[in-house]
Amino acid sequence: MSRSDLDRFDRKLLTLVQRDAGQTADALAEQVGLSASAVLRRLKRLRETGVILGEIAVVDPLKTGKPNFFLAALEIERERPELIARLRQWMAAEEQIQQVYYVTGTADFVLVVVAPDVGAYDALxxxxxxxxxxxxxxxxxxxxxxxKRGLFVPIPD
Structure with a gap:
């Protein structure tokens, strides 16, 4: 599904569920101007086509053990596709690595890492x-x- 396939109802739904995915279909329907069944059908299609990748709970880190956040900048030796793919796969498998960005500049990757302490980060x-x-x-x-911490993607009208 491309950006042009999203109509104004899809865009509004995407904005609303990014802010609170726990809203009922009735509540979403009221805000969007559709029936609850139409909202459910649209959300199902957005999930099936990969526009909605998943729905998660945002947890307050201070109430769950106060982990530390580290921003790591990696430099790699060679930009061979198979080596980059292996590194990406390794990073994707690590729960402590929350986000990975392939970037320009002096670093090749920037990571957002969460760890209980410096020792755990160092071990990772x-x-x-x-x-x-x-x-x-x-x-x-x-x-x-x-x-500020979040993954909200602005959806243009």
Whole structure:
């Protein structure tokens, strides 16, 4: 499904469920101007076509053990497709790595990592280096506080 296949109802639904996926079909229908059954059909189609990738609960980290957030910038040796694919697969399999960005600039990847403490972060990065010899080096920034955290994607009208 392409951007042009999304009508104004789809766009409004996507905005609403990104803000609160727990809303009932009736509540969504009222806000969008459709019937609850039409909303359910549209949401089903958006899931089946991969527009909606998943629905998650956003957990307050302060109420679940106050983990630390680390921003790691990785530099790789060679940009061979098979080596990059292997590294991406490794990072995708690690629960502590929340986000991975392939970027331009001095780093090749920027990671958002959550860990209970510096020791756990260090252990993860030691494994990353040992399991991925194509990673030349990494630098780390420790988040002292979180001003905003989210995955909201603005949907233009």
């Amino acid at each position: 990065m030691s494994r990353l280096m040992a399991d991925n010899p194509n990673v030349r080096r990494f630098t780390t920034n420790v988040a002292l506080g979180v001003g």
